[in-house]
Amino acid sequence: MAGPAYPFTNFNFSVEINRGGEAKPLVNAAFAECDGLEMSMEVKTIREGGANGRQIRLNGGTSYGQLVLKRGMSDNFELWDWFRDSIADPRLRANAEVVLLAPDGNTVRARFVLSRCVPVKLKAPPLNARDGQIAIEELQMAYETLTLKRPDQQ
Template sequence: MAAPFTAFNFSVEITRDDRPTPLAGAAFTECDGLEMTVEVKTIREGGNNGRQIRLAGGLAFGQLTLKRGLTEGFDMWQWINDTRSNPSLRASAEVVLFDASHAPTARFVLTRCLPIKLKAPALNAKDGLLAVEELQLAYESLEWRQP
């Protein structure tokens, strides 16, 4: 039986459609929202109250939420600004899981990602916490790939 993957050893690679290299500042400390849901269609047969028929409908995908410490790199801010002037601008993203020896074990591949929310960090002079920014992406498809 294989050991389960750890949730803390991962990387996120985001590549805009208009640029060949990944965004430089895409080192995130949290990643949530890798999900797909099958919509269920329920059909009831007339006169048969003891049974219902369930049919698989379309797939719905979640929204990816990424968090990272704020740095002087403003590539995420630039990307969301660029989508204002070019609404069709998208990106591809891969969330790569690593094992203990830092070898890739699996990849979540997201296509046609659109930045939908970029949240600046909460600022509080009383706390000594890191400034953390949050990016949310809508994506059109999600695929799981093994290495």
């Protein structure tokens, strides 16, 4: 008999962004935060005449969130290049995977696959000479679909 299933931890993950037909990932830097892996379904409600105590629920359209990634700014400007290139060519898309890892940093627990991503906001870090904090940049990107790939499907 198997023991209880323990929940995954959220501190060990990687993000892989691949632009168009390029072989190497767009970004080779680690992100400190990742949020916005979500999808929701609109529900249509239909009332049947004469059946006042019941309603029919039908699946409606699915909508997807917006991924928000934050990282310490470095001399890797690939996100800025991608945003600039997307302005020049609005058809430019990328595919991305957010990989949830086990505490050992190697074992893949799950992959969230995002298709046809486009950057929608790129925010430079706030600057403050008094703080001495790490400069954190933020990328927001929209995606068209979100699927979960289990470890046995790798």
